[in-house]
Every structure is written in C-alpha cells, then in structure tokens.
Amino acid sequence: MTPEDWIAHDPDPVTAAELAALDPDELAARFARPLAFGTAGLRGPVRGGPDAMNLAVVMRATWAVARVLTDRRLGGSTVVVGRDARHGSVQFASAAAEVFAAQGFSVITWAHPVPTPVVAFAVRRTGAAAGVQITASHNPPADNGYKVYLDGGLQIVSPTDREIEAAMAEAPPADQIPRLPVHPADETLVNEYVARAATVRRHRRGNPRVALTAMHGVGGELALRALHAAGFDDVHTVTSQFTPDPDFPTVSFPNPEEPGAADALLELATKVGADIAIALDPDADRCAVGVPIPGGWRMLSGDETGWLLGDYILSTLEPQQAATSVVASSVVSSQLLGTIAADHGARHVVTLTGFKWLARADAGLPGCTLVYAYEEAIGHCVDPAAVRDKDGISAAVLACDVVAHLGAQGDSIPQALDRLALRHGVHTTAALSRRVADADEAAAMMARLRTEPPTELAGFPVTATVDNDAVFFRGGDLQTSVRVVVRPSGTEPKVKCYTEVRESVGANLADARSRAHAVEQLVLETLKSW
Known part of the structure; x- marks a missing residue:
C-alpha cells in the first residue's frame, strides 16, 4: 500500500x-x-x-x-x-x-x-x-x-x-x-484471577508489612486485593504512583529496574518500617523486590528473586512431585537455578529469551509439569497452571510469603541468599545495554562479534559460541567462571550484554563476593569497548 x-x-x-x-x-x-x-x-x-x-x-x-x-x-x-x-x-x-x-x-x-x-x-x-x-x-x-x-x-x-x-x-x-x-x-474473570493469585501463598504464618508501588500502572488495585486475600493486610502504597497515568510523571522511565525508579518506594518502605518492598511495572506482569539491609534498603536483581522463588517453590514439593517438576530460566538469566533444581531433584530447562519460550519449557517432557519460570528482567511465572506468562501480582504474593515464612523462623532474605551462596558458590549478574540507532546497526554489531569474537575477558581466556540471535562467551579457571551473553533487544533499539561471574566460596563468603564483584567490574568495563 x-x-x-x-x-x-x-x-x-x-x-x-x-x-x-x-x-x-x-x-x-x-x-x-x-x-x-x-x-x-x-x-x-x-x-x-x-x-x-x-x-x-x-x-x-x-x-x-x-x-x-x-x-x-x-x-x-x-x-x-x-x-x-x-x-x-x-x-x-x-x-x-x-x-x-x-x-x-x-x-x-x-x-x-x-x-x-x-x-x-x-x-x-x-x-x-x-x-x-x-x-x-x-x-x-x-x-x-x-x-x-x-x-x-x-x-x-x-x-x-x-x-x-x-x-x-x-x-x-x-x-x-x-x-x-x-x-x-x-467482573467474574477479574475476581477469579484475584482469588487464584492469592492461592500461591504456601504458608499461612506471618503478616509482614509491605510497601507497594504500581509505578503509575494498572496493577495497584488488583495487587492490593490479591495481597489482602492472601492474608497480607498490612500494605502501604506509594500514593503518588498508585493511580494509572500514561505520562508516568514521577519517574524518568517506568521500569522498576531503572536507577532511581524505586526511590519513592524505598522511601516509603523506610518510613513505615516495611519488611518487603514490591514494585510492579505499568502492566503488572513484572515484579521487583526490595529488602531491608543494615543501614537501608536494596532492590534485588531479577536473578536473585528468581533464585529465591524457585528454591522456595521447590522446597514445598514432596520428592516424588519434585522429580516430575520443571523450573525454567532464559539463556540470558543466571545459571544458578539449574543447580538449585538439581539440589531438589527437579528438572531445569533453559529457553530462548522471552516468556513465549519459558511458558513452553515443559513441552516435549512427558509426565513433567512446569512449576516456575523466570527471566532476569524481573519476570516471574509462579503459577503456570493458571497463568502461562510472567505475572507480577502473583509473584508479589509469593515474595511476601517467602518473607513471612522466613520471618517466622527469625530469618531473612539476605540470610537466605547467603545460604545459597555458601551451598552453590557466589553468583553475581549484571546487564549492560548498548544503544543503537536502529535494527541495522544492531545487526552489524552482532555480525562483528560473530566473525571476530574477543578471546579474553577480565584476564580469562574465553570461547565464543553462537546460538540463534545470541553470542555466548564462556571462560574462567578452577575458582572463577565468567559468562557473557550478547543479543539484540526484541523491544528497543539496543544490544544487550548479560554477565554472570561465579566464584567458589572457600572459607570466607565476604571475600568470595568481593572477588566476584571485582571480576564483574572488569568484565563490564571490557564490554563497553566492544
């Protein structure tokens, strides 16, 4: 035409x-x-x-x-x-x-x-x-x-x-x-959705104080209803971001992952003495989690939340049920979920990027059922039987359940992350985006990495492999492993780089974390020159 x-x-x-x-x-x-x-x-x-x-x-x-x-x-x-x-x-x-x-x-x-x-x-x-x-x-x-x-x-x-x-x-x-x-x-279907989202709560002990923002999107009301139905009634909302507003006036970019986007949420969490902070993205299919730490608050990465939710779901299954259960993560997400799944006797599937693939992770596995899937971009599918896509509201309910369950034992999310690191090694993940003018520039950058791949990262020799639209770089030694995935964005004019460093813990967890972060910074600095 x-x-x-x-x-x-x-x-x-x-x-x-x-x-x-x-x-x-x-x-x-x-x-x-x-x-x-x-x-x-x-x-x-x-x-x-x-x-x-x-x-x-x-x-x-x-x-x-x-x-x-x-x-x-x-x-x-x-x-x-x-x-x-x-x-x-x-x-x-x-x-x-x-x-x-x-x-x-x-x-x-x-x-x-x-x-x-x-x-x-x-x-x-x-x-x-x-x-x-x-x-x-x-x-x-x-x-x-x-x-x-x-x-x-x-x-x-x-x-x-x-x-x-x-x-x-x-x-x-x-x-x-x-x-x-x-x-x-x-409202029948909407009400049924709310009722179903509330059922993802595994344990009924505890009522943590929750700080919640809808990020000017459409999830605020239903998130409140689902949390209340699940027994979480001590919920405080960021009122300036609760009502839907297509201009997103209080944030420069309506993405909970962006620096500064969760500032109002964490300010509220501090003010009310919350036990957990929840940020939904504007259409409420993604959920970011903030936790209190000594001296303040920090937002968890999507991978950290993925480890915690995956470990929690698998821990509630009987061994026979775990053996037929599948958890999934995408190729650009951390590899730790696979180790966690093996620890519980469950199957782990790695898929291409996007929930159109993650939601199909149990396809072709007769007798097996998907019970959880996540991607590092704060997307979590915690109830695949009801919603075969990422769902920020049901993920928020489950995250609050994790905090309630840990709190009832005098435990916390930072301590749970420490236990995972001690058991499986320190894993640090980060993402770096390279903005491009258009799809042609992105394609040229990816072609260069395929034909002339770097052979070293942060002092470690690496090998490159190509899988679909992504280039993978892997390397390391007996103590440290480095992994980088580079792929063009499917929604924005960007080329995205995803890094993961695994460090053996040894005798001191703090030292292992320090080493891992140092290697991660070297990797990120190198990626800026690619």
Whole structure:
C-alpha cells in the first residue's frame, strides 16, 4: 500500500493529518519498515504510519489474527481483549474487540484497564482461542503495543507470528474493515484471577508489612486485593504512583529496574518500617523486590528473586512431585537455578529469551509439569497452571510469603541468599545495554562479534559460541567462571550484554563476593569497548 493510499484510508483523522503533513523523506521512512512481531508482540511509538502503533495498524493486525484463527478452523470462537492505561489504549482495545466481533468471534473485554496477566489468565480459564492485550509494558510513555496469546494463554511463537504478519500485508484498507459494537464483560474473570493469585501463598504464618508501588500502572488495585486475600493486610502504597497515568510523571522511565525508579518506594518502605518492598511495572506482569539491609534498603536483581522463588517453590514439593517438576530460566538469566533444581531433584530447562519460550519449557517432557519460570528482567511465572506468562501480582504474593515464612523462623532474605551462596558458590549478574540507532546497526554489531569474537575477558581466556540471535562467551579457571551473553533487544533499539561471574566460596563468603564483584567490574568495563 502506498503512503497516499494509507493516508486516504486511515480511519483516524488525527494520524491521517499527521502523515499528510510530513516531508517526503520522513514519510518514506515511516513506510520503510512496518511493525513486526518481536519478543513481546508489536510495539512502537503511538503515531501515524505502518511502523507505529495507531488505529489503522491495530485494526489490520486484528483482521489478520482473525484470519489466521479462521484458517485454523477456530472461527466463531471466544477471544479476550484487554488493555492497559497508556495513550491510545482505549481506542485500540475498542477497535480490536469490534473487529473480532465483526469477524464472527465472541469477545470478552472490559470497560476498564486490566493487568496483562489477567488477559493471559482469562484466555486459559475460558478456553478462548486467542487473547490480545494492548500494552507496551515498561516502555517509554510514547509507546504502545499489541500482544497476542493463543494455545491456552501462551504468547505466540513462529510460525504464527509470521502468518499474522503475512495476513496483515493482505488486509483490506483499515477504513474498510468492519466493526461491531461489543458489550463489556462483568467482573467474574477479574475476581477469579484475584482469588487464584492469592492461592500461591504456601504458608499461612506471618503478616509482614509491605510497601507497594504500581509505578503509575494498572496493577495497584488488583495487587492490593490479591495481597489482602492472601492474608497480607498490612500494605502501604506509594500514593503518588498508585493511580494509572500514561505520562508516568514521577519517574524518568517506568521500569522498576531503572536507577532511581524505586526511590519513592524505598522511601516509603523506610518510613513505615516495611519488611518487603514490591514494585510492579505499568502492566503488572513484572515484579521487583526490595529488602531491608543494615543501614537501608536494596532492590534485588531479577536473578536473585528468581533464585529465591524457585528454591522456595521447590522446597514445598514432596520428592516424588519434585522429580516430575520443571523450573525454567532464559539463556540470558543466571545459571544458578539449574543447580538449585538439581539440589531438589527437579528438572531445569533453559529457553530462548522471552516468556513465549519459558511458558513452553515443559513441552516435549512427558509426565513433567512446569512449576516456575523466570527471566532476569524481573519476570516471574509462579503459577503456570493458571497463568502461562510472567505475572507480577502473583509473584508479589509469593515474595511476601517467602518473607513471612522466613520471618517466622527469625530469618531473612539476605540470610537466605547467603545460604545459597555458601551451598552453590557466589553468583553475581549484571546487564549492560548498548544503544543503537536502529535494527541495522544492531545487526552489524552482532555480525562483528560473530566473525571476530574477543578471546579474553577480565584476564580469562574465553570461547565464543553462537546460538540463534545470541553470542555466548564462556571462560574462567578452577575458582572463577565468567559468562557473557550478547543479543539484540526484541523491544528497543539496543544490544544487550548479560554477565554472570561465579566464584567458589572457600572459607570466607565476604571475600568470595568481593572477588566476584571485582571480576564483574572488569568484565563490564571490557564490554563497553566492544
């Protein structure tokens, strides 16, 4: 479709006028590379053109999903459509629901925003053929996205994503795609989600004081309800960040992992004397955990939380159940979960990056069931039977349960991390992002690392291997091991480097941690020059 045809058939007069006012070079750039399904679906800035999120793109994508479902003899099935509170989400979700309805599907949608895991839960709970969530998760305020679930609430993988893209290329002009009004559903599924999230609590002893922020997103209310239902009623919220706000006014970047993003949370935790601090990202599918330490607070890394939650879940299983249980982590996450799983007699699976792969970790393992999966980017799937995706709200409930369980024994999370290090060695992980102009620059950087890989890191010889879109560097000696994974981001113009250093403990844990951090700093400094 030519730019002129697109503009003539744009159903939104605002984006049509925006495109019409562009100079020829900018207009050509908007049409040079249409949005494609990446790690977490379609994602891009809210503006006109096929390379961005707008009404025309959403309608054509929805028509394409409907076509793929119909081709699979799923026409007339149920589809779930949800949205967060970002710019454009109301318009996009309404359009998606109405396009599905016009194509003959029965649509479940809500008049209000819902966290992303609610959609994943609803697809699985109802047996829907598909689900769509309008969200850009923790991306900058200008972005939005389109996330698709199939197969029991799992994110789509190839070849489905390519089939949808091919159908999008054949879609009618957006203003010719029919729409039918859809009546919003009641709160039954939302209430069922809350009740289910509360059940992830394993032990009923203790009621820790919780500090919670929703990071201007849509998870605050349901997180409070789930925590209360689980017996955690001493919860204090960051009021300035509790109400959904698509501009995210109190944070420079709405991602709990970003430096400074959790400052208001930790200030509140200090003020109220909390036992744990919880930060949800804007669509509440990710959860960051803060813990008190001597002299203050610190946020745990996604890997540290992953070790703790994985170890905790496995510790609650009987040996016979553990033998058929699977835990999973991604290739860019720490390798320690595998050691923890072996210690409990469970199976560990390493997958490609993204929960579309993690959620399928038990596929092809007859008789085995996924019980936990995580990735270092603070994504945790703690109840795969109900939500086969990362879920920040149920993860928050489980994290509070861990603190309650430890506290009842006079124990703490820092002490639990110490025990894991003493048992399995000190593991330190870090991430370094290299911003690039576009996908072409990222591809050039990755090609260089494949063809001319470095042979040394922090004084240790390393070997390079290539697996899918990532390059792995591994090396070390009898006491220290170094691992680096480099891959292009699936959602942002970045090349990401993930590091892990393992140090044998010996007689002194503090000394081992100091050595590991020193090696980590050398590795990070080296990566900046790659």
